[in-house]
């Protein structure tokens with residue numbers, strides 16, 4: 121995965137993620153998976169980027 125890429129369709133500020141674009145507020149992946157850890161999600165905090173990987 122090329123961290124110098126910045127997918128301008130996926131804005132992201134989670135710089136501790138391994139997939140985060142270097143120096144930019146974007147994801148470097150071509151696509152991500154969004155999901156939820158709740159049975160009935162009602163607010164944005166109920167949703168998760170399931171493509172998140174902790175920076176090694």
Ligand code: SF4
Nearest residue numbers: 132137140147169171
């Ligand atoms: S995988 Fe998710 S959390 Fe990680 S940089 Fe991309 S959008 Fe952000």
